Amino acid sequence: MALDAQRILARCAELAAHSEQPDGLTRVFLSPEQRAVNALVLEWMRAAGMEAALDAIGNCVGRYESAPPGASALMLGSHLDTVRDAGRYDGMLGVVTAIECVAALALRRQRLPFAIVVVGFGDEEGVRFGSTLLGSRAIAGTFDLALLDRPGRDGVPLREALQSFGLDPTRVATAAFAPREVAAYVELHIEQGPVLEAEGLPVGVVTAINGGYRFNVNVTGMAGHAGTVPMALRRDALAGAAECIGAVESVAGNALDVVGTVGRIEALPGAMNVIPGRVRFSLDLRAPTDAQRAAALADMRTRFEAIARRRGLALALEPVWEASTAQCDARLQAQLAAAVAAEGIGVRHLPSGAGHDGMALIAIAPIGMLFVRCTGGISHHPDEAVTVEDVDAGAHVLLRFIEAFEATSAAP
Helix, strand or coil: CCCCHHHHHHHHHHHHCCCCCCCCCCCCCCCHHHHHHHHHHHHHHHHCCCEEEECCCCCEEEEECCCCCCCCEEEEEEECCCCCCCCCCCCHHHHHHHHHHHHHHHHCCCCCCCEEEEEEECCCCCCCCCCCCHHHHHHHCCCCHHHHHCECCCCCEHHHHHHHCCCCHHHHHHHCCCHHHEEEEEEEEECCCCHHHHHCCCEEEEEEECEEEEEEEEEECCCEECCCCCHHHCCCHHHHHHHHHHHHHHHHHCCCCCEEECCCEEEECCCCCEECCEEEEEEEEEECCHHHHHHHHHHHHHHHHHHHHHHCCEEEEEEEEEECCEECCHHHHHHHHHHHHHCCCCCCEEEECCCCCHHHHCCCCCEEEEEECCHHHCCCCCCCCCCHHHHHHHHHHHHHHHHHCCHHHHCC
């Protein structure tokens, strides 16, 4: 099939060399490092037989034409931006592997009844401007133009950053694809979790991109002297918050595929000899279906409120973010599973706990995802790793899927 997993890994390494961190990998949206990466990706797209250009939001977009020309496209790809102190495969592996598959088709001079569009999304992580999926939202036609005036972490508004990058912020809407132009969106991505490794499988078929809630939970009690207030008379906000955090673990742990995380906690006044009067902690709750997520939240809220009443505390949940579950199309799952089986690999279906560009693109097309095993399930970390054998398996599955893709059956 003319696929070269070593070349895929080498290209991921080449992309990872463009970082604002001299001793690690950080590449944010509309940065000089992203400009260098875009130039490489566009060059590789053109060498693979695609017409390629940067769109109005800064995505790299390449098109491998159909036969006859002008048909709707199977869209492939992933993102090129990173979190801070990132690994080299999150996002990048999906872009480079898609290009490799198109190059294999071009080498055989093989045209398909649908076009292939490969996208290297400029922003998925949201590190610089605090809003995720900017690149895919623009392509889906759901980009919020109010974001153009949002300042980034460096104080530079998105509008100004686009202009400095050589893009026209008044033309962002031109990046959008109409639904009739996209038959489906399919992304190859590292799993970012330990399931495939635990089961000894190189790839897996994604069932859904989990929806999520994020809250700041505020617990208020009464500060007091650590030596003079009897235990039975205390309104200790931190002790109450600790019990709530235990409830998060209990609820999520007893529900299928639900995950709940408290990643940040702050206790005030924060003195060793003072009973905490106020506590603020974060809650991240995710599940494969919106119904599961809502049920888990309701259970947690009920338990939080009971804890607060018993301890004489005030409780408030402050919503920060919500995303609906993005269900992967059943027909695309079946086609991906068939490609996995054709490679002699056991088929494993599993949800994605992390967010992906498909969450935006589901607005215009059915979505599908193929996971590739990553070492230790580690991601968003410099130790992120994949093997050449697993990358080879993922590339071969993706190419089989592309060649057998049924555009009409998968179209919305």
